[in-house]
Amino acid sequence: MNVIEAFNREHNTVHSENGLDILFIRNYEAVRISALISYDVIILEYHDPSGAGDLLNKIRAASYEDVYLIPCFLLKLDAQVDPLHLALADGIVERVSIASHHSIVERIISVKNDYKAIKTDFVGRQVVLKLIRFLHSRDIRLKPVPSSNTLMGYSFPFLDANSHLHDYQENIEILKVSVDRGFLSPHFEDVVHLCSNCGSGFINYREVCPKCGTRKHFSEYSIHHFVCGYVGPESDFFQDKKLVCPKCNRQLRHIGVDYDKPSRISECENGHVFQEPEIETYCFNCGDTNKLESIIDYEINTYELTATGVSMALSGITKEESNIEEIDGVVSFSVFKTLLKVEAERRKLTKGSVSVSYISFLFTPKTIKAHLDSYDQFTHQIAALVRNLLQPTEVLTLANDDTFLVMSPEADMKETKKRLQELSSKLKSVLQKQFETTDNDRILVDSFEMEDKESVGILEQINEHINIL
Amino acid sequence: MWEVVFDYFDSMTPDQFVRTYWYLIFLELPRYLFLDYMVLLLYYLRRFSMKKTYKEAQYRFWSESPLVTIMAPGKNEGKNLYKLVKSLEDQTYQNFEIIIVDDGSDDDTPIIGNSLLKAGLIDVFLRNEVRGGKASAANLALRYSKGKYVVHLDADSSLDRNAIERIITRFYLDPEIGCVGGNLKVRNAKESMAATLQAMEYLSSISVGRIVTSYLGIYRIISGAFGAFRTDVLKRIGGWDIGPGLDGDVTQKFQKLGYKVVFEDRAICLTSVPVKFKTLTKQRLRWNKSTVRFRLRKHIDVFLPTANFKFTTFFSSLENIVFNVVFSFLWIVYLFDILWNFTDTFALIIVTKLAIYTVISYLQFFVLIALSERWRSELWLGLYIPLETIYNGYYMRFIRVMAYIKEMYFYSSYKDVWNPAKTSDKALDHGKL
Numbered sequence: 027m028n029v030i031e032a033f034n035r036e037h038n039t040v041h042s043e044n045g046l047d048i049l050f051i052r053n054y055e056a057v058r059i060s061a062l063i064s065y066d067v068i069i070l071e072y073h074d075p076s077g078a079g080d081l082l083n084k085i086r087a088a089s090y091e092d093v094y095l096i097p098c099f100l101l102k103l104d105a106q107v108d109p110l111h112l113a114l115a116d117g118i119v120e121r122v123s124i125a126s127h128h129s130i131v132e133r134i135i136s137v138k139n140d141y142k143a144i145k146t147d148f149v150g151r152q153v154v155l156k157l158i159r160f161l162h163s164r165d166i167r168l169k170p171v172p173s174s175n176t177l178m179g180y181s182f183p184f185l186d187a188n189s190h191l192h193d194y195q196e197n198i199e200i201l202k203v204s205v206d207r208g209f210l211s212p213h214f215e216d217v218v219h220l221c222s223n224c225g226s227g228f229i230n231y232r233e234v235c236p237k238c239g240t241r242k243h244f245s246e247y248s249i250h251h252f253v254c255g256y257v258g259p260e261s262d263f264f265q266d267k268k269l270v271c272p273k274c275n276r277q278l279r280h281i282g283v284d285y286d287k288p289s290r291i292s293e294c295e296n297g298h299v300f301q302e303p304e305i306e307t308y309c310f311n312c313g314d315t316n317k318l319e320s321i322i323d324y325e326i327n328t329y330e331l332t333a334t335g336v337s338m339a340l341s342g343i344t345k346e347e348s349n350i351e352e353i354d355g356v357v358s359f360s361v362f363k364t365l366l367k368v369e370a371e372r373r374k375l376t377k378g379s380v381s382v383s384y385i386s387f388l389f390t391p392k393t394i395k396a397h398l399d400s401y402d403q404f405t406h407q408i409a410a411l412v413r414n415l416l417q418p419t420e421v422l423t424l425a426n427d428d429t430f431l432v433m434s435p436e437a438d439m440k441e442t443k444k445r446l447q448e449l450s451s452k453l454k455s456v457l458q459k460q461f462e463t464t465d466n467d468r469i470l471v472d473s474f475e476m477e478d479k480e481s482v483g484i485l486e487q488i489n490e491h492i493n494i495l
Numbered sequence: 496m497w498e499v500v501f502d503y504f505d506s507m508t509p510d511q512f513v514r515t516y517w518y519l520i521f522l523e524l525p526r527y528l529f530l531d532y533m534v535l536l537l538y539y540l541r542r543f544s545m546k547k548t549y550k551e552a553q554y555r556f557w558s559e560s561p562l563v564t565i566m567a568p569g570k571n572e573g574k575n576l577y578k579l580v581k582s583l584e585d586q587t588y589q590n591f592e593i594i595i596v597d598d599g600s601d602d603d604t605p606i607i608g609n610s611l612l613k614a615g616l617i618d619v620f621l622r623n624e625v626r627g628g629k630a631s632a633a634n635l636a637l638r639y640s641k642g643k644y645v646v647h648l649d650a651d652s653s654l655d656r657n658a659i660e661r662i663i664t665r666f667y668l669d670p671e672i673g674c675v676g677g678n679l680k681v682r683n684a685k686e687s688m689a690a691t692l693q694a695m696e697y698l699s700s701i702s703v704g705r706i707v708t709s710y711l712g713i714y715r716i717i718s719g720a721f722g723a724f725r726t727d728v729l730k731r732i733g734g735w736d737i738g739p740g741l742d743g744d745v746t747q748k749f750q751k752l753g754y755k756v757v758f759e760d761r762a763i764c765l766t767s768v769p770v771k772f773k774t775l776t777k778q779r780l781r782w783n784k785s786t787v788r789f790r791l792r793k794h795i796d797v798f799l800p801t802a803n804f805k806f807t808t809f810f811s812s813l814e815n816i817v818f819n820v821v822f823s824f825l826w827i828v829y830l831f832d833i834l835w836n837f838t839d840t841f842a843l844i845i846v847t848k849l850a851i852y853t854v855i856s857y858l859q860f861f862v863l864i865a866l867s868e869r870w871r872s873e874l875w876l877g878l879y880i881p882l883e884t885i886y887n888g889y890y891m892r893f894i895r896v897m898a899y900i901k902e903m904y905f906y907s908s909y910k911d912v913w914n915p916a917k918t919s920d921k922a923l924d925h926g927k928l
Contacts, residue, residue: 236612236613248623248635248638250623250625250627250631250635252737252917252918252920252921252922253918253921253922253924253925254733254736254737255627255628255630255631255634255734255735255736255737255741255918256631256634256733256734257623257627257631257632257634257635257638258634258635258638259638262638272733273733273734274733276925284921286625286627286917288599288623288624288625288626288627288631289621289622289623289624289635291621291639293639297641299619299621299639300612300619300620301620301621301622302609
């Protein structure tokens, strides 16, 4: 094995193996995510599971293919590898070498280089494209990982890393949309039972009195004494560790001969008698108490790339380009970026201000489903609505399927923020009236002022919040 | 033909008439016509005179408004539960809890019971996975009853709107009353001939018999189909012992403790009766066997001059034994007597007897119809009176005699599948309880 230490940078070392640059990371904090673009492979010393997990999440959440697709291995020391971390890595190595994983590394690098040559027209959630490319580059399925740290009980670590609000419901939505559009095909793994209020699977199933709902009740077998026909709870019969019939005073010696236990009866603290307690659910996450019937049964699947998914990974094209730019004042994302650059240059000269705001729609799966067949038209109508509520000087673009960006030249930051909040409320109200959305359909808005000289900086700032790039 | 009949009676001296119809003249007419209808008259006179007292009792009852436990134990009774519950929902008195016990049903009863519970139509639904018999099911309900009074119903019963009010009010007429029997009428009278005849029987002999014995203080059976008990006393005696015949047994225990047992003819319950003679025969064999099992065996001590001796209990059992057991065997003697001594005219005597019974039955019927609260719907039963005389005079007597012999010599009630063998065997082992 030809392993040469190239240089040492705060314990992180670069190795070369078969012409590939391998970054061996010991010090997690010394890693700059964007700098990983310079390496072919990463080996992460797994001495601090928490730190390693954070770093893996950051790597897979990165925007650039060279980073989020980078082959990444864990050098296992004493610590047991967390399955969640293993799902984000490409394997475990025993020493600082990728010899045992050479073929997968070659595949990933080769596929990754193919992607670089593709001009992506992807206008959907960027996460979907990332996920599909991640799966395709490794030729793997997306597997759910049991986890007590997630509300649902199962985690899809790659999606969690890319979820901008750490909202697992968003992951559910992404998977559903991916399946609906034919990129992924589901294979049944399990069913989880989720709180209807918050979607958590961390639920306590309580037996409660069907009359008063109290949890304090106790149950006993009833005893039927054959000789005299007396029937009562076991406690009626206990006398000095013997079973003695309270009616005829005879001792009960032999079950099946003297007596039997025909039923089990519960009595609650309020004196209610019942045999079938009601099952109530208590959600540890939101504290919601509900009936068993309200629990949502959610199917957990393993997801496999379909031929359409593979095609999408390789082409980057998912659907016909939206002609949203037909609306006055709405431009394509590339034009928006150009205009932003122009504004950045103008700002340098005039010392004026430019702010960029995002308006992101987090629709519930129900709403998405309702408009799935005409999603473009739906987006088109929303774009028109947003445009009408903006000022004439503002420029609007659709960054992805559900996020609009607004460039506001020469606008006061406070005022812009206030206006955007008002716009959000108006939009919500109009959407509820026109498209029958509910309170669960959310609209996120925020505004950022261009501070550095580069226009790309403000987009990266927004990207940290909502993954638009 | 009429000439033959006329000649027969014309040639008969009074002595010969008495000799020929001694059973009718000395036993049946005094007991079932004169005594019954004289007491019936007295009963209605007293009821009329006690109107004010009854109103006061009603006032006391409504002022207290005690919780009443209504229990309906049974097996495979799911199909009847809804009707029962609906009739309870419509009662004038509403402060009650309903306990349904499913005694090891193998039909949809558990599903129906639980759905009634969930719908809030009943208060407690208890299921014994293994059948334990009627007594054990009733005792389970009793164990969890919270009411001051317990009303025991058959699941295939339904009540008149004021039945619960009527039956419980009786406890407020006299604090010494321990249990009250309700008045049973047949719901499915038109379903078959057997059912029609039973409807007649319930209207005349059963109701009248109970009014009379109740008036005389010797009423002896609170029917399981509709009866009310003081819960404290019922719990004190440990509820019901295993049957068959548990209704008479539990009533006897109340009497032994010195409590009055009364019949409330205005508390009306409609019940379904067997529609086939085969089923009816089995039912009546079971009922009549219990007379021997409980009166002549288990509670024979009521005839003994012990410290607990009570004249009412004594006469109650004596009346039961004399008028049922002794009369039935005398009836056999009588049949042999006329067959042996009046062989030539045997058929004529039988026909004449039937004719006399029919005339008497019509008289009784019109009195009862006049007193009935639903006489319009019962009038048609009069068409069946000629058959009723055969039903009561021969069919029922024959069943009674059979039952007594079977029980006296073969302890056959302990082999009755009506009760699970595990309990009957134990009852037989432990001193024929």
